Amino acid sequence: MDESVAPSPEHRSLADLLDQQDDSTFPPPVIPSPPTPQSRGPEILIDDGKVAAAGIRKLTSQHLTLYTDVPAQPAVDDLPAAFTAAVESWCRYFGIDPLHVIDWQMIGFLMQDRLRFEAAGLLPAELPPFLNGYQQGMYLWADEQADDYYRRHLVLHEGVHGFMSQFLGGIGPPWYAEGMAELLATHRWQDGQIQVAIMPQDRAETPGWGRIRIVQDQLRAGQGMMPISIMNYGPQAHLQNEPYGWSWALVAFLDGHPDYRERFRSLHHRIRDTDVTLACQQLFAADWIDLNEQWQIFVVDLDYGYDLERTAVQRRPVQPLPVDGATVSIDASRGWQSTGIRLDAGSTYQLQASGRYQVGQTSDIWWCEPGGITIQYHQGQPLGLLVGAVRDESQPLTELSPLTRPEPVGLSRVWTPTSSGTLFLKINESAASLADNQGNVTVQIKLQDNALFPDAPD
Structure with a gap:
């Protein structure tokens, strides 16, 4: 497309x-x-002799024949092999028997000079205007790119359209067609092996x-x-x-x-x-x-x-805060976690946090406590800081979720929520860096009966 x-x-x-x-x-x-219906596309009669004379090379693999005027180099010459490897991955993703695709092949045109392909009859005039890539039927066209990765991504993207059209019977509406092509073309290619949907x-x-x-x-x-x-x-x-x-x-x-x-x-x-x-x-x-x-x-x-x-929100049944308070454990390697405790608007609560947990590991383990690491910050707050939000799960969203606007808790906080809802907690950490975290935060939640006199005995 x-x-x-x-x-x-x-x-x-x-x-x-x-x-x-x-x-x-x-x-x-x-x-x-x-x-979206997919036509077979224009019938292109390819004369390999004429194509070669025009300075266009032919590269082949099981599932892609690629014609290109881009000079020989490994990142170009292995495109057909990468395409064929990706077809195997697409079969696994969609649950298609590889035996059904053995004879399927697309014909692609990787173009550095479009005029050369037009003169060779490989770029039909009836194609709609496009700037980077296009697919129709068994054919795909892609312009040469400055980056080896994106060149390969573009060829795979158009290949996904062709594959889905052939074996699924269509590509679906625009968001799905282009989203799936992007997903299954986003890849890692190394030593003849490919991973897609990364x-x-x-x-x-x-x-x-x-x-x-x-x-x-x-x-x-x-x-x-x-x-x-x-x-x-x-x-x-x-x-x-x-x-x-x-x-x-x-x-x-x-x-x-x-x-x-x-x-x-x-x-x-x-x-x-x-x-x-x-x-x-x-x-x-x-x-x-x-x-x-x-x-x-x-x-x-x-x-x-x-x-x-790891960032999937963890929800649990919710109850009012017991009279004698509650203690919850928060996993440092996960995103937002429900405490299962409902806080009431206008009431004042005391949160006390403790624990020692790992928030990263390079040559040394990065140990942290709920107050965070002040030599490194994430989103304007210390790395590893305990943060929270109150979200009324019984109501539809009428604005940005409070879970997109975490508030600092740290080692302790006296909190008077402005709206009632479930208390959610997590540590302040990049969503890309949770996997090497270990440990838990223990949080005690109590109603602050003496909010006006915090030094008064319980």
Whole structure:
């Protein structure tokens, strides 16, 4: 599909989108759209002699024949091999028997000079305008890129469209088609082995890709998007670059989140005979509020290496604070965790935290206590600091979730919440750096009966 770049359309902010939600748990309906049909594309008669005379090389593998005028170099010459390796991964992802794809092959054109391909009859005039990449039927076209990674990503992206069209019967609506192509083209290629659907660990791993940067920049500009708006992308939306970032983010979120992964991956079975967007909304109707809240947490904290498994919000049954208080344990290697305690607006509570836990390991273990490490900061607060938020889980979101705006707790805090809700706690740590954390924080929660006289005995 077209991966061209043009000025960004106007988007509503996360807060604006949430302000328009009603009290239901289901998003507003969208106009159903059938799966996107994929034609076989133009019939291209390829004369290998004429092509070679034009300075275009032919590279082949089991699943890709690639014609290119880019000079020979390993990162170009191994593109067909990477493509074939990716097909095996796509088969595993979609549950397709590899025997069914043995004879399937795409024909690709990697172009440094489009005029050369036009003259050789390899770039039909009837193709729509595109700036970076395009796929139709068994053919894909990609312009040469400055970065080896993004060149390969682009070829794989267009290949995903071709694969889904051939073996799933369609590619679905724009958000799903482009999000899936982005997900299954985001890869790690080394020593003839490929991993797809990865979460890049740092910017250097995926030069030229920039999807995470798109989301970060849009958020800073007040143009964050909620799932329903991404799902409503029209057929022309991806003539701009930003929708690729948001489509990738939504699909990566749904595919990577432990609470949503299984349901999301069932959608590809429905491409042939149903509207994927409507089917997706129905699958998540019962926990649409939770999904939107966890989406906010994801995009607000999104960075390279984001750990969707460990940042999944851990909820539990909620009860009022017992008369004699409560003690809870918070895992330093997880994101937001419910204490199971409901705090009342206007009441004053005393929180006391203790414990020693690991927040990282390089050559030495980084030990931490609830007050945090003041020689290193994350989001303006000491690394490892105990933070909290009060969220009324009985109510729909009418603004940004309090879980996107953590408040410091540290070793102790007297807290008078302005709204009633469940107390959530976590340590202040990057969502990409939780895996090497170990240990727990013990937190005592008591009602402060003598809030006006804190030195008075209990």
